[in-house]
Amino acid sequence: MAEPQEYLVHHIQDALATDARARELGVDVQVAGDRVVLTGTAATPAQRAAIAEVVGELADGYQVVNEMTVLSADEDGAVEELK
């Protein structure tokens, strides 16, 4: 019998926290039909790709849809005056 999807989500999140390639706790993992959808933010493009790789190894038979974004680091944010 295939692993219930809820356990798969847990196993993926555990792997993302502990696998040296990922080390990311802030990934939102959803299993829907035959897809595993990843959302959240990765620090770099390389980490984003590594996270999908780790998930792909665990989610055998599922299509991994990587919708994670990469941290934006531009400098032109607004200044907030706290008066």
Next chain:
Amino acid sequence: MTRVAAVADIHVGVDSVGRVAAGLRHVNERADMLLLGGDLTRCGEPVEAQMVANELAGVEIPIVAVLGNHDHHAAQTAEVVEVLEDAGVTVLDGTATTVGVDDATVGIAGGKGFGGGFAGANATAFGEPAMKAFVEETKREAARLQDALVEVRPRADRVIALLHYAPVPETLRGERLEIYPFLGSHLLAEAIDTAGADLVIHGHAHNGSERGVTPGGIRVRNVAQPVIQHAYRIYDLGEPAVREAPVAATG
């Protein structure tokens, strides 16, 4: 005018060369200090801390940081702190420091903080030793933060509390409710409200919201980089209030 640049959760790993530095090119002209609210590294390895130091090399304004849970993962926090301090970063852990801005003094008291949840849905030190240890860690972090705030207040015109974990649930909006107890604790807000502060900076909650307020009315800002979507945010604390002169000794 006191301009405080702040960011948290930059998660520097060995594949991050140049990313953070690129975002800090103009911070020296734009702000008077840079506050880092924890999770500077991805796994808390000293080699990652050295990469953080390299990324911060161009920053000439004072840098004050706390560590986050990621910075604790490799259980080498002493080495991580040493690398950061050698690079000129003041790392707070239940301690306080001051930064001079023109004629004013800004006090920053900081610590990692910890979880436990928020009033009405919070963990209590009851039952198994592991549960008690969890809550005691938060209580200890809150008490040390409060002591640091109390200690720095008399020698500062403005006081900022710098944390990794969240002191209020408002800045967690966007996170799943089930994980709030792992994101922060109301004990931190209680400590800050008791001691007093002008601003609270934290990170940790990547899917949260930037703005909140403590029950006592102190502004809270979640500067986790995925939340602010920029290299840092700048908060202008305005002109400092004139500090009361010490009462002259008589007799």
